[in-house]
Amino acid sequence: MEIIALYGPYLLISGCVFGFFMAWGIGANDVANAMGPSVGAKALTLSQAILVACIFEFAGAYLAGGEVTSTIRKGIIDPVLLADSPELLVFGMMSSLLAAGVWLIIASFKGWPVSTTHSIVGAIVGFAAVGISVDSVSWSQVGSIVSSWVISPVIAGAISFLLFKSVQSLILNTKHPFDNAKKYVPGYIFLVGFIISMVTLLKGLKHVGLTLNFQESLTYSLLIGAGIALLGSLILRSVKNTFEKRGDVIFDGVEKVFAVLMVFTACAMAFAHGSNDVANAVGPLAAIASVVQSGGQITAESTMPWWILLLGAVGIVLGLAMLGYRVIETVGKNITELTPSRGFAAVLAAATTVVLGSGTGLPLSTTHVLIGAVLGVGLARGISAIDLSVVGRIFISWIVTLPVGAGLSILFFFALKGIFS
Amino acid sequence: MRSTGFTDIIKKSPFGPIQAHMEVSKLSTDELIIFLQAAINSNWEQATQSRETISDLENQADTLKAETRGLLTKSIFLAVPREDILDLIKLADDIPNTVKDISGLMIGRKMEIPEQIASSFILFAKEAAAITDAAAEAVDYIDELFQFSFGGNAATKMQQLLEKLDSLENKNDQSEITLRSELFAIERDLPPVNVIFLYDIINKIGELSDRAEQVGHRISLIASR
Numbered sequence: 041m042e043i044i045a046l047y048g049p050y051l052l053i054s055g056c057v058f059g060f061f062m063a064w065g066i067g068a069n070d071v072a073n074a075m076g077p078s079v080g081a082k083a084l085t086l087s088q089a090i091l092v093a094c095i096f097e098f099a100g101a102y103l104a105g106g107e108v109t110s111t112i113r114k115g116i117i118d119p120v121l122l123a124d125s126p127e128l129l130v131f132g133m134m135s136s137l138l139a140a141g142v143w144l145i146i147a148s149f150k151g152w153p154v155s156t157t158h159s160i161v162g163a164i165v166g167f168a169a170v171g172i173s174v175d176s177v178s179w180s181q182v183g184s185i186v187s188s189w190v191i192s193p194v195i196a197g198a199i200s201f202l203l204f205k206s207v208q209s210l211i212l213n214t215k216h217p218f219d220n221a222k223k224y225v226p227g228y229i230f231l232v233g234f235i236i237s238m239v240t241l242l243k244g245l246k247h248v249g250l251t252l253n254f255q256e257s258l259t260y261s262l263l264i265g266a267g268i269a270l271l272g273s274l275i276l277r278s279v280k281n282t283f284e285k286r287g288d289v290i291f292d293g294v295e296k297v298f299a300v301l302m303v304f305t306a307c308a309m310a311f312a313h314g315s316n317d318v319a320n321a322v323g324p325l326a327a328i329a330s331v332v333q334s335g336g337q338i339t340a341e342s343t344m345p346w347w348i349l350l351l352g353a354v355g356i357v358l359g360l361a362m363l364g365y366r367v368i369e370t371v372g373k374n375i376t377e378l379t380p381s382r383g384f385a386a387v388l389a390a391a392t393t394v395v396l397g398s399g400t401g402l403p404l405s406t407t408h409v410l411i412g413a414v415l416g417v418g419l420a421r422g423i424s425a426i427d428l429s430v431v432g433r434i435f436i437s438w439i440v441t442l443p444v445g446a447g448l449s450i451l452f453f454f455a456l457k458g459i460f461s
Numbered sequence: 462m463r464s465t466g467f468t469d470i471i472k473k474s475p476f477g478p479i480q481a482h483m484e485v486s487k488l489s490t491d492e493l494i495i496f497l498q499a500a501i502n503s504n505w506e507q508a509t510q511s512r513e514t515i516s517d518l519e520n521q522a523d524t525l526k527a528e529t530r531g532l533l534t535k536s537i538f539l540a541v542p543r544e545d546i547l548d549l550i551k552l553a554d555d556i557p558n559t560v561k562d563i564s565g566l567m568i569g570r571k572m573e574i575p576e577q578i579a580s581s582f583i584l585f586a587k588e589a590a591a592i593t594d595a596a597a598e599a600v601d602y603i604d605e606l607f608q609f610s611f612g613g614n615a616a617t618k619m620q621q622l623l624e625k626l627d628s629l630e631n632k633n634d635q636s637e638i639t640l641r642s643e644l645f646a647i648e649r650d651l652p653p654v655n656v657i658f659l660y661d662i663i664n665k666i667g668e669l670s671d672r673a674e675q676v677g678h679r680i681s682l683i684a685s686r
Contacts, residue, residue, distance in 0.1 A: 073467045153469075213612030295608070374468035379608065407467045414470050421540040424474035424607060429536035433469075 047460065048332040051130050056351065058137040059325035063355025065144060066156055066317050068363035071097060071356070073407050074313040075306060075364075076371030077383040083302035086372070090365055092303075093310045094357045100314025100398075101353035104240045107401035108316055109352075110344060111181070112160065112323025113330070115401065117168045121176045126331045127460070128172055133324035135171075135452035136163035139445055140320070153437055155405040156320045159445040161185060164324070166446025167453040188402040189438070192393050193412025200389030200416035203228075207381055208420070211294070218281040221297035228384070229272035232304045234265030235392050236311055239399040268304065275300050298380030305387040312394035313406050314356060320403065322352035378414070382422045386413040408434055475532040475539070475546050476603050479553065482525040483597035483676075486556040489518040490590035490669065493560045497586050500567055501574045512564045515557075522557040526550050540607065541683050549679045553600075555672045556593060563665050572658060577647050581640040585663070588633040589670040595626040596673040599680050606684055619684050626677040633670045637663065 074097075075089040084092060122129045140159035147154035161182075168177045211220045241257035252260065279300060281293045326348045333345070378386065390406070390413040397404040411430060418426040496511035529550045533543055566572070574582050599622045602615075609615035640663060648656045 076468070153467075208610045208612070212609045215614055217609060217613060371468050375471050377471050377474060381608070410467050411470050414467075418538055418540070421610065423471060424476060424540045425472040425532065426538040427470055427472050427536055428538050430470040 051134065052329060052332040055134055055137070055325045055328040058134065058141060059322050060351055060355045062137060062141055062321035063318065063352045064359035065141070066321055067097070067356035067359025069367055070156060070317060070406060071310070071313060071360050071364050072367035072371040073410055074309040075368050077375060077378050077387050078302050078306035079368055079372030080375040080378055081299065081302055081380045081383045083299040083380055084306060086365055086369055089306065089368055090360065092307055093360055093364065096307045096310035097314035097356050097360065098353045100311035101318035101356055102349050104243060104315035104398050105318040105349050105352065106344065107243055108319035108398055108403050109323045109326055109349065111401040111403060112164065112319045113326040113344070115181050116161065116164045116178060117176055118178050122172065130328050130331050131456040132164070132167040132171060132453055133327045135167050135449040135456060136160060137324045138452045139163040139448035143441070143445055143448055153433065154441050155407060155437065156317065157403045157405045158438060158441040160320045160324070161403060162442035162445030163449035167449040170450045171453040185402060188397065188404060189408065192397060192404045193408045196389045196393040196409045196413040197416030199392055200385045200413040201420050203385040203389055204382065204417045204420040204422045207385060212381065217294045218297065221294050222276055225276060225297050225301050226269040226273040228301055228388070229304050230265040230269035232308045232388060233268030234261050236308050236395055237261040237264040239395045243399045272300065272304060295380050298384055302380045302384045302387070305384045305391060308391040309387045312391040312398065314353065315398035316394050316404055317406060318349060318352040318356060321355060322348045377423060382417050385422070386410065386417050389413040389416060472537055473532055475529050478525045478528040478532070479550055480600055482522055482529065482550065482553055483600045485518050485522045485525065486553060486593055487597045489515055489557045489560045490593040492518065493563065494583070494587055494590055496564050497583060500572065501579050501583065503573060505571060508568055512568050515561055515564045519557040519561040522554060526554045545679060545683050549676065552672055552675045552679060556669060559665055559669050559672065563662055566658065567662065570658060572655070572662070575647060575651060578640060578643045581636065581643050585633070585636045585640045586666055588629065588636055589666050592626065592629045592633060592670045592673040595622070595629055596676040598622055599626060599677055603680065603683070611684060616684060623677050623681050626674060630670055630674045637667055
């Protein structure tokens with residue numbers, strides 16, 4: 041108790057710094073996966089992608105980031121068990137931020153594919169299980185998080201498979217693909233708007249002063265979906281079927297219609313990414329803040345201060361604006377094979393899955409969900425060549441990241457504990 | 462920068478290098494016409510130059526064949542069966558090889574084409590080059606076929622391209638018969654060894670059009686799956 045009273049503000053400020061830095065790193069690095077496909081498919085230019093990402097990452101993080109943040113904050117560890125020694129929770133969360141940050145920096149230098157989500161979850165479980173007690177970890181919650189890591193790419197794959205199959209039979213395999221694309225694409229745009237707003241509204245926007253029941257959420261979501269679809273069809277009006285001549289062969293311009301759709305799915309993906317990944321940065325910070333601000337009281341009921349999500353959202357946008365363009369450019373260049381008709385199916389499936397995760401408070405790996413979604417399109421024979429060995433590498437990155445994150449946070453935890461006692 | 466592993470999943474389409482390979486085949490059959498024209502005019506300097514170009518093109522084709530195979534490692538999941546792609550590149554690679562054989566054989570023996578059959582001969586070779594062009598067009602169109610998931614309009618258009626290929630090949634068969642009968646009519650007056658090699662060259666040019674046609678058949682197999 042005295043430690044919190046004595047050092048509280050310092051702990052909180054350093055927590056803010058670490059959390060902000062994590063958010064900055066997420067913005068610089070991970071947003072590229074969300075925006076890369078749209079840039080690669082030339083649906084958006086690089087600067088448009090940055091703008092879209094800034095707006096929708098911010099909106100996602102601020103409006104829909106609460107559930108996952110609260111899972112990281114108080115879902116993995118049972119805070120009530122720590123009521124007598126609240127400083128341990130503060131040290132632990134601080135260590136987790138440090139551990140994940142250090143591990144991600146190492147991975148950056150080595151070029152390893154490492155998930156921020158896995159690092160932070162591994163770190164929290166690590167310090168709690170070893171530093172406090174095995175019972176302090178809410179293993180059932182950890183179990184459902186880990187199984188969501190396996191299930192979410194599969195769900196995304198199934199959705200993208202079905203989406204692309206529907207595109208095949210409604211648009212591509214028809215006599216007039218261009219006309220049919222113009223006819224059906226507003227429908228897909230409606231889906232984008234509807235799904236994102238439904239999940240966001242259902243989870244409630246209490247922290248911005250908006251509380252809706254299911255009926256209201258449904259009505260508003262239908263309206264938002266319809267509004268966005270209308271906007272889409274207005275844009276589509278100006279899209280003309282220009283045939284492109286390459287050598288002796290004439291290529292149909294149907295992809296131009298899908299490029300419009302992809303702008304919408306890119307927004308959805310940025311929103312989804314923000315809503316899920318902001319928690320990796322500010323979840324631990326939220327735990328620190330609630331302990332420090334209540335003067336050492338750990339109560340499961342306490343609400344999260346609004347500025348925490350704001351801090352995370354600003355951090356992501358800053359990282360994105362400062363370094364994101366480079367990573368987005370690289371990712372975009374590497375996936376030019378993903379044309380808009382494929383890209384939208386993969387991205388929409390991934391965004392839907394991630395937003396569902398955000399709604400249910402499950403911290404997912406956006407990258408893995410995207411990989412699952414791309415696989416789904418590939419299985420529908422939509423992508424000419426897919427490297428399945430990536431799936432194996434994902435498993436390896438789990439097996440390495442979880443214990444490393446845990447080990448590092450245990451180290452930092454005991455160091456902090458030693459310093460302050 | 463940290464690699465997120467996401468971009469690693471999508472690999473380059475193996476059809477890219479196959480299309481480049483067909484472009485090279487096209488160039489090489491075009492060069493063959495220049496070569497034959499030079500041989501007919503007994504302009505061996507020009508022919509030697511052409512022969513060098515043909516050799517270069519054959520090397521380029523080999524590189525592209527290797528590149529295609531490099532894109533087909535075991536862990537890659539393909540939208541089109543691996544065997545079909547391997548067969549396609551194997552067949553396609555026979556074209557620049559055969560062109561090189563023809564030019565090598567003719568330059569080595571400084572083969573003269575008898576004046577009486579020269580026009581039929583060059584027509585026959587030009588038709589073979591046209592079939593290669595048609596096959597290259599169909600290979601190019603695989604992109605579009607794939608983009609439209611092997612169905613709809615694109616499939617119909619591909620069918621038309623392949624029919625055009627078939628009709629060119631039929632015409633070429635007729636030209637081969639004409640050329641052979643013209644050669645047969647004058648063969649008594651020519652040195653026998655030269656005649657044997659002339660027939661050999663005709664066979665090889667016929668092989669060119671056969672290969673190009675088989676490329677088309679392989680594509681129609683790919684298209685129908």
